[in-house]
Amino acid sequence: DTFGSLNEPTNPIPPEISDLTGITNEMVAGQRIEASAVSAFVADANIVIAHNASFDRQFAERYWPEFEHLPWGCSANEIDWRAHGFAGSRLEYLLMGANLFHNAHRAVDDCHALLEILAIPLGKTGQPALATLLEHARGNTVRVWAQGAPYDLKDELKKRRYRWNDGSDGRPKAWNIEIDDKLLEAEMKYLREEIYGRNVDLLAQQVTALTRFSNRN
Numbered sequence: 001d002t003f004g005s006l007n008e009p010t011n012p013i014p015p016e017i018s019d020l021t022g023i024t025n026e027m028v029a030g031q032r033i034e035a036s037a038v039s040a041f042v043a044d045a046n047i048v049i050a051h052n053a054s055f056d057r058q059f060a061e062r063y064w065p066e067f068e069h070l071p072w073g074c075s076a077n078e079i080d081w082r083a084h085g086f087a088g089s090r091l092e093y094l095l096m097g098a099n100l101f102h103n104a105h106r107a108v109d110d111c112h113a114l115l116e117i118l119a120i121p122l123g124k125t126g127q128p129a130l131a132t133l134l135e136h137a138r139g140n141t142v143r144v145w146a147q148g149a150p151y152d153l154k155d156e157l158k159k160r161r162y163r164w165n166d167g168s169d170g171r172p173k174a175w176n177i178e179i180d181d182k183l184l185e186a187e188m189k190y191l192r193e194e195i196y197g198r199n200v201d202l203l204a205q206q207v208t209a210l211t212r213f214s215n216r217n
Helices: 015-021 035-042 053-063 065-069 091-097 107-118 129-138 151-159 181-196
Strands: 048-050 072-074 141-146 163-165 174-180 203-207
Touching: 035 065, 048 053, 053 065, 053 072, 072 129, 091 107, 107 129, 141 181, 151 181, 174 181, 181 203
Parallel strands: 048 072
Antiparallel strands: 141 174, 141 203, 163 174
16 A cells, blocks of 8 residues: 655745645645554554665654654665665666656655665575665664764774764764674774774664664664
């Protein structure tokens, strides 16, 4: 089944956004996303998949608490699309790489397009992209927080794919990275020897699909 709904925003929709999406102020006037309808739609979900779950999960949890208790997967970041011959992970790149096109910037259309992409067998494995995503989503990872790391070594951390968190979401204000839990010991060794230059205790949090992409982890 599909579910789509409009919601009147606090401020008027700028003309350039209406040009991009086709959604006008007249279309959203008086419209509301009914919380009960969302709850009913996700009631039997085994996993929520979003094509940028780091944004979508936090947005969804803010308005509909049931999303806090569901496992999430990210079709943009839990598949190494470049390794499978695609130009990048943006939905339009994936569609072009698969010789597909769609009515962009409308939610239900984007979802249908993503389903087509997830059904594509990946070159290196031969299995559907969805299988690769689910395999990663089921895995356990760990988030390492490099709190108090020297500022002049921030570029080294960025090269190693650490990301900065500004602390506004209640989590530490620090560089962090999510890695396979089997790599934790090696990552701690790297940080102590190459970043801090001393033995230091660092925060490491276990991450699963129930907490991944949420600002609760």
